[in-house]
Amino acid sequence: MSTPRSVALERLAYTLAAPVLAVAPNLYPDSPVNQIVQLAGAAGLGGWILAAKSDVHGAGRKILRWSPLVLAAAIDTVAKTTTGFGPYGLDGLLAAGWAAAGYLVMPFSRHTRRRHRPALAAPAAQPAPAEAPEPVATIPDDGADLLTREVRMLWENAGMPARTHVVKATRHPGMRHDMTILLRASETGRPITGLTEAAVAAPFAVPSSDVVLAEVAIQPGRQGGPGWMEARITPDANQRRRTKPTDQEKWTDRVASSKGGAPGSELVHTTRDNERGVTFYRARMADSTESPRIDLPKLCRALGLPEDDSRVFVLVEGAEFLISVFDTPPLSPTFPATRELLTPDARGMYVCGFSITGQPVHNFVFQHDKNAAKHGLVLGVTRGGKTQFFAVTMVAESNAGQIVWLSSCFKDEKTTALGEYIDRQGITPLYMARQLRAAKALCQIRADMPWAHDGKPHDYKPGDPRCPYKQLNVYADEFMTASQDPEYGEFIQADGDALTVMGLKYGIGFNPAGQSPFAHNGFSTEMKDNLRQNSRPVIFNMGSPGATRKAAEGTMENAYDVPTIPARYAPKEGSAIERAMAGEAEPENGVSTGGVAVVVLDNGRAVLMKALYVDFDDDLADLFPSEINRLTDYEISELTKLGLWFDWSEPEPRPGEFWPEPTDDDDGGSRRRGGGGKDGGGKRGPKSGSSHESQVTSPRQALEAIKSLNNA
Numbered sequence: 001m002s003t004p005r006s007v008a009l010e011r012l013a014y015t016l017a018a019p020v021l022a023v024a025p026n027l028y029p030d031s032p033v034n035q036i037v038q039l040a041g042a043a044g045l046g047g048w049i050l051a052a053k054s055d056v057h058g059a060g061r062k063i064l065r066w067s068p069l070v071l072a073a074a075i076d077t078v079a080k081t082t083t084g085f086g087p088y089g090l091d092g093l094l095a096a097g098w099a100a101a102g103y104l105v106m107p108f109s110r111h112t113r114r115r116h117r118p119a120l121a122a123p124a125a126q127p128a129p130a131e132a133p134e135p136v137a138t139i140p141d142d143g144a145d146l147l148t149r150e151v152r153m154l155w156e157n158a159g160m161p162a163r164t165h166v167v168k169a170t171r172h173p174g175m176r177h178d179m180t181i182l183l184r185a186s187e188t189g190r191p192i193t194g195l196t197e198a199a200v201a202a203p204f205a206v207p208s209s210d211v212v213l214a215e216v217a218i219q220p221g222r223q224g225g226p227g228w229m230e231a232r233i234t235p236d237a238n239q240r241r242r243t244k245p246t247d248q249e250k251w252t253d254r255v256a257s258s259k260g261g262a263p264g265s266e267l268v269h270t271t272r273d274n275e276r277g278v279t280f281y282r283a284r285m286a287d288s289t290e291s292p293r294i295d296l297p298k299l300c301r302a303l304g305l306p307e308d309d310s311r312v313f314v315l316v317e318g319a320e321f322l323i324s325v326f327d328t329p330p331l332s333p334t335f336p337a338t339r340e341l342l343t344p345d346a347r348g349m350y351v352c353g354f355s356i357t358g359q360p361v362h363n364f365v366f367q368h369d370k371n372a373a374k375h376g377l378v379l380g381v382t383r384g385g386k387t388q389f390f391a392v393t394m395v396a397e398s399n400a401g402q403i404v405w406l407s408s409c410f411k412d413e414k415t416t417a418l419g420e421y422i423d424r425q426g427i428t429p430l431y432m433a434r435q436l437r438a439a440k441a442l443c444q445i446r447a448d449m450p451w452a453h454d455g456k457p458h459d460y461k462p463g464d465p466r467c468p469y470k471q472l473n474v475y476a477d478e479f480m481t482a483s484q485d486p487e488y489g490e491f492i493q494a495d496g497d498a499l500t501v502m503g504l505k506y507g508i509g510f511n512p513a514g515q516s517p518f519a520h521n522g523f524s525t526e527m528k529d530n531l532r533q534n535s536r537p538v539i540f541n542m543g544s545p546g547a548t549r550k551a552a553e554g555t556m557e558n559a560y561d562v563p564t565i566p567a568r569y570a571p572k573e574g575s576a577i578e579r580a581m582a583g584e585a586e587p588e589n590g591v592s593t594g595g596v597a598v599v600v601l602d603n604g605r606a607v608l609m610k611a612l613y614v615d616f617d618d619d620l621a622d623l624f625p626s627e628i629n630r631l632t633d634y635e636i637s638e639l640t641k642l643g644l645w646f647d648w649s650e651p652e653p654r655p656g657e658f659w660p661e662p663t664d665d666d667d668g669g670s671r672r673r674g675g676g677g678k679d680g681g682g683k684r685g686p687k688s689g690s691s692h693e694s695q696v697t698s699p700r701q702a703l704e705a706i707k708s709l710n711n712a
Contacts, residue, residue: 041073261299
């Protein structure tokens with residue numbers, strides 16, 4: 001049987017103290033050591049007196065325990081009075097005998113040492129109790145270590161919470177109080193029920209928040225299941241976690257909780273890119289079947305990040321998402337447009353801007369996979385960057401050998417400058433109506449154009465050198481305003497709808513721009529669906545984050561998370577509360593976010609980008625090709641025959657261009673109604689047969705007139 005640690009330490013103390021008793025009085029008579037020994041002897045005498053007067057059982061053993069101190073004081077006194085070490089080395093012999101007695105006798109006198117003390121006298125016979133106590137299951141000695149035995153003692157003193165037994169206690173490396181205890185039900189086959197964190201925390205005097213209960217997995221050589229449980233007690237780690245948490249701990253405690261900024265998520269890793277000045281937080285949902293629900297402001301506050309939309313962005317992909325935290329707004333720099341970036345490749349793809357992560361964002365000049373032309377949809381408020389983006393797309397289409405027409409409601413410096421490098425450009429709703437009528441008529445003309453290789457007409461095939469015509473891209477700036485024009489709005493909307501439906505197969509794409517993608521603002525559902533499916537919609541700032549998000553979701557098949565476009569780049573400076581208390585002025589608004597847009601990619605995912613910048617103060621000839629792409633002579637002659645090819649900038653409509661010529665029945669006035677039919681006839685006005693309204697002279701006639709209304 002191994003010697004208890006306390007016995008070994010006691011014997012070591014006797015062995016080390018013996019030389020001191022023999023040497024100190026002879027070499028250093030006035031040393032404090034001698035005084036300490038004498039004081040210890042006096043304490044021992046006091047202990048003898050108290051033990052002798054006490055009536056408690058075990059007084060003799062207490063006297064024996066105090067005797068080493070009294071004998072040590074006596075040996076010290078003898079050594080001081082003898083000359084040198086005394087006759088025959090008496091001082092050394094007395095000290096050695098004192099040590100030997102303590103080494104052999106004293107440890108076995110400890111009344112608390114099990115299996116190391118003589119058996120006491122048999123207790124007197126006690127009368128049997130009236131009722132036998134309930135037998136308690138005894139746990140055989142399994143050779144557990146000291147920590148486990150101490151934990152078992154605390155556990156037993158607490159009443160074996162939930163009728164469980166401590167199997168093993170393991171201290172966490174480098175921790176003073178943290179440990180993990182393995183529990184099992186006292187009765188075999190019974191599950192552990194009713195065990196709480198508070199019941200585990202009470203025996204160890206720690207808060208219940210420092211206790212975590214977990215199930216025990218079945219391992220080789222050890223059982224598991226409901227009858228086993230593991231309790232992790234971590235007061236030290238939790239104290240550090242509360243004061244200096246790691247990124248992982250901060251995410252778990254503040255972000256992934258039920259009330260956090262991304263509930264149910266877990267942090268994968270944190271990456272810092274010093275060259276680009278950005279920190280990435282990559283996370284995923286613990287349950288891969290769930291979609292992230294991210295509250296970006298709350299997440300920023302939890303992680304101590306700047307609560308600023310111009311520097312913090314979120315990118316969601318399935319069950320994973322990425323939080324990008326930039327040192328400076330990543331979309332504040334200007335990305336100049338170049339001929340190289342705006343020259344499409346064989347698949348019609350070109351770079352139209354750069355995303356927040358510095359990745360190039362591509363757009364296309366034709367749909368290679370659908371073997372068709374493409375539409376375009378650009379939205380945004382005034383001065384948001386729509387015309388700038390028009391310039392980017394027009395340069396790319398011109399470099400691809402395509403034709404560009406541009407019309408707008410109001411005169412603009414940029415559109416006028418672009419008119420020098422494209423086929424046709426004009427202003428006013430009348431010009432836009434003429435442009436759309438000609439483009440719609442061109443669809444029928446191209447449908448009948450024979451191809452040289454077989455003499456038969458075919459649908460448009462981008463990149464096919466046998467195609468007898470070039471792709472035409474029709475741009476309509478401020479389409480929403482033009483479609484609400486009282487005179488030409490009906491024609492613009494009707495021809496725009498028709499062009500989005502039938503234009504692609506004849507190599508004609510429609511590119512409207514406006515401030516709203518909804519039906520009540522000129523974008524019919526049919527038009528919006530065709531534009532969405534055959535383009536990459538680009539949404540600039542719509543005036544507010546909510547309006548931008550709504551416009552983007554209106555162009556997406558599924559409402560994914562739409563990134564926010566801030567009104568300005570205005571990093572947070574100091575505390576608004578402190579400025580209010582001090583009466584200081586608020587900082588400047590910052591820099592405009594013009595040119596920043598949400599682009600909806602083919603898979604419906606919305607990405608934030610900064611469009612390329614075309615400087616209209618410089619010569620644009622370096623971007624556009626040297627020759628302007630135009631219609632073929634055959635197409636122009638056919639449009640001329642239809643009366644649709646002329647100077648569309650003429651301020652007044654030609655006779656019969658939109659409305660039929662006035663007749664004698666019209667009383668000298670023309671009826672301006674209808675929506676772009678071949679005959680220009682009306683569709684929304686009253687029937688042409690009723691040249692005058694019947695007169696109502698009585699209530700009965702008024703009632704009959706109301707009942708007869710059929711097109712109210």
